[in-house]
Amino acid sequence: MQQCVPILCYSRWKTLYQLITGLSRTNICPVVTEVMEEQTGSPAANTDNSQRNGDEKLRRGSWTKGRKRKKPMKDSNAPKAPLTGYVRFMNDRREQLRAERPDVPFPEITRMLGNEWSKLPPEEKQRYLDEAERDKERYMRELEKYQKTEAYKHFTRKVQEKQKGKRHRGDVGHQVASEALHEKDAEGKDRTVFDIPIFTEEFLNHSKAREAEMRQLRKTNMEYEERNAALQKHVESMRGAVERLEGDVMQERGRNGLLHQHLETLRQALTSNFSGVPLPGSGETPTLETIDSYMKKLHSVILSNPQEHESLISTVRDVVNRLDR
Template identity: 45%
Template sequence: MSEPGPSDKQGRKKGWPRGKKRTLKIKDVNAPKLPMSGYMLFLNDHREQVRAANPGATFSDMTRLLANAWQAAPQEEKQQYMEAAQQQKERYSRELIKYQQTDAYRAFSEQVKAKGGSVVVSGSGGGGGGSSRAARHDKENEKEARAPPPPAPDQDTAVLEIPIFTETFLTHNREREAELRQLRRANTEFEEQNATLQKHIDNMKEAVERLESETEQQRGQNSALQQHLDQLRALLSERFAAVPLPGCPEPLTPDTVDVYLAKLHALILERPQENQALVATVRDIVHRLEHQ
């Protein structure tokens, strides 16, 4: 048997390892459409507007601009998209339950069982004669035929083993790339939400620190005012102690001076003509207080 040439060795080196198999999830085309997140709904509504405003933007630029637009959007607008996404999730749950009761779902389940139990296609191998490869292939088929079938896979875990660089393999790659893009978009959404929440937390911390500082200042002002009020009550009780009023406790103290002044005010307003002497005494005391 001839030695393999350089092209054969290079093919073996770069090709898929012999005996190793690629897997593919079976996609149910009749299943309900998956729901989208609030961020994805926002992107769908604003993508064309951002593209029109930035005609030369690359894919990365578009991703960044849309993420910034989501970040700058008002919370009320974001909440509308979040509610729409929640409605889609509820819709998907209802449609999925209803779909699982249909003949199409049962037929798909039977298809998954059939393919999972019989379809086995190995990856491409290296050199060797055609008859040898055919013989090995026949032996592998006989071995698979004698082996017991594997357990039937579920809808979400069913796989098919496919050869590389076929149309099925390329379709599989495109689907995985689409899923990867969706995951990246979801990750961007979560990062934007985390950044927004962190900004709110920082703002709340600054507000708390500012309120604590203002509260401390207010406590100091209240303490000074309370001290001034106590001094004023003591002075008034001392000056008005020689002006007794009917119904007021004696002696006049800082604790009772508020009641005394309230009754004095009411007495002067009710009968000013009868209490002219009292009014003159009060004016004299207040006048002396103003000049101290």
């Protein structure tokens, strides 16, 4: 006759669960061991669980971290890259602002400097832009000279060799990663998270690992939210600056339209009033298409010999007086 294994009733499981959640980690293992021995009738079951836990840890391995992006090769002999006008302004003002307000975080400083740049007077902003343009011209000259040197050719060969080696290693690594992925999938089919027995050391370790992961994810999420908030403020300030500039452009367009209309009216009036005043020598009279050149020629004729063209000057004065009325 087989020996029956005693089964814990619901009230004992509930009491055990409350006891486990109230104890520290150092006190959990003895309680779990006692319950498992009572359930199975032998401490050997706990030994099997420990061995199985060790196998599971070996199979699971450590949490995979994201790979860092490798920086591209830097040519130490290359000329220094030029800075934009905005970056030059940021470099000039950042240290001053940090000295004036040391309690302000870096994203807020960047936002404040962006606002300052958008509100900077055009003549002061142009100074930074001119410096950036001169620096860019300097960089292009130095780069053109550097590309003719032996050092540049040597650096180019090095970069090409590294890219060839990287492609070869990438093919091999892809093959190894595919094989490892197939092995992990096969192991995952044999055992999933739902197969972990409750109230065991393995279950507690798994829960703690997930909690640590969640804490890290919450922390990372909070950092990204703070950065997004700072960037959102900066975007809003830039959007306001763009709207103000668009308003200024619309006003200038309106003024240009009025000036153009006034210019056309003036051309028509000059053409009408000077139609009876031919140019000395050529006898040319103005039209709407030639009024500009006609006025230039008339002006040069009068200045070349005023005494000879006194009657023409008197006629021009009469025409101008009629225009003023």
